[in-house]
Amino acid sequence: MSKAKEGDRVKVYFTGTLEDGTIFGQTHEDEPFEFNIGEKSVLPKFESAVVGMKEGENKTILIAPEDAYGPRDEERMFTVEKSEIPDHITPEIGKKIQVQTGSGEMAILTVLEVSEDKVTFDANDPLAGEELTFEIELLEIVQTEPNE
Structure with missing residues (x-):
């Protein structure tokens, strides 16, 4: 065989x-x-x-x-103002959001934290x-x- x-x-x-x-x-x-x-x-x-x-x-x-x-990269975690997030997206902790990067590629962001005016995302691969x-x-x- x-x-x-x-x-x-x-x-x-x-x-x-x-x-x-x-x-x-x-x-x-x-x-x-x-x-x-x-x-x-x-x-x-x-x-x-x-x-x-x-x-x-x-x-x-x-x-x-x-x-x-690869290892988790702390630099791939970032915070943005809620006002910068499109209205059709409701950020919830753990939610995965697909976005288009500046270079035109698709990326998946995981919502880590949501406050009254800011949202923290993780752009690391989930694995x-x-x-x-x-x-x-x-x-x-x-x-x-x-x-x-």
């Missing part, structure tokens, strides 16, 4: 959990996750864990924050600073590069 390698398209099931057991991502039985190994469309440590796996094989990996979404555990099952190697 062949092993997954760079250039292969693979289908996997996975469950991603935080240190406290909270599930942050999971595939469903009828919808496996499909990606091309080597295209850097997934976390590098996730991708390298799949390399060498055989169809039907299971693996559990731990990914440190610096190899996932920044977290150690991630992935349980991975390689379901299928969909296509392989020629010249095996």
